[in-house]
Amino acid sequence: MSENKKPIVIAVTGLNAIDSPGPGVAVIRALRDGIKDPIRIIGLAYESLEPGIYMDGICDKTYQISYPAAGAEVLYQSIKFIHDKENIDVIIPNFDAELYNFITIAPRLRSLGIHSFLPSFEMFDARDKLNLYAFGKKNDLLVPKDKAIYNVYELNQIGEDFGYPLVVKGKFYEAVVAYTLEQAQKAFYKISGKWGLPIIVQQFINGTEVNIAALGDGEGNAVSIIPMKKMYITDKGKAWAGITLEDDALLDLAKKFVAATKWRGGFEIEIMKTANDELYIMEINPRFPAWIYLSAGAGQNQPAALVKIALGEKVEPFTTYDVGKLFIRYSWDHIVDVSNFQQFSAFGSL
């Protein structure tokens, strides 16, 4: 008689596999590829039209949760409610905006038996857009000059200081390259209207966009580092195709960041490589990127490694990966019966 082993239950957010995608679906694909034991995936969605809710072979069950603005206590109660039904072993949040709440409730989730592998508030704040320049200066890493502003009139002075073009960025998402004061003002109103204040204005760096997906073990070591060059970029600045690179300077940069912060969990470094091979850090995202499935394709399955570490297993750092491995994203019209949509919209689970 075969033994029915209890599956590892993993809850994942970020199921919005849209043109500016959340990483959830890619994380789940990597988990399904990389974990030998049976797993059960619990999707956590904010909206009823997130494609990952309905895609075949992605989530075993999905629950709706409240937006981060509802606060950490509401999130804790939601997860506890879901945990009572599903017995979650590991949770992997995938949005910048929800991480603060998840880090807040992580110890209470641990008491319930739910593991996570998240950075501390100190690590989280060090790479915040508002602190990144100071962090770079302290750790001898190149970061473009920036300034957080709360008033559109401050753009006049910054334009003189930084020169044009410059980059106007939201606190969490979106960035616009502005070539004139008028374009910068327009971007200020558009992005602040969507994401609030402050707006971060950053010096423009010309070069090739390279990203790194990595996993830190929380003790200053990088378990995995995969550098990728964007080969096709959408109008929202997202990589629609990319290729893994072999470049020791990029690996060293990621190791330096992990050593400086003792980063725990997945992260992404967005880099601009100049014609003189200078590596400017444009942004550090405190979670896996949407292209994380490439890490599995290249031989370093970071989401699967994260789950193992979160569950207390010792994972040795990866030493090799396939260079020249491409990902090419595609869109797909998935047909869904209205009853499924109705079930999720009305009852908050599917």
Place this chain on the structure above:
Amino acid sequence: MIKKNIATNEFGFVFNPATGDSFSSNPVAAEIIQLMKDNHSLNEIKKILLDKYEVDKMTIEKDVDEFVGLLKENNLLNK
């Protein structure tokens, strides 16, 4: 000389793993790259091509030098 990690295949596909750039080359260009990877000097390469193909020395000199210029321009040579 050409960077050690540059990947090529018999169809003339050239890939620079440090930058992610890829190129298509004709068979003779692929042959030159392979000879460079095998540590032949430019003079040796020119001589090999001169012996192998029906072409005058001046044309070989010009074409190989031009091609090396292209490799340099595309960041495929050691600095």
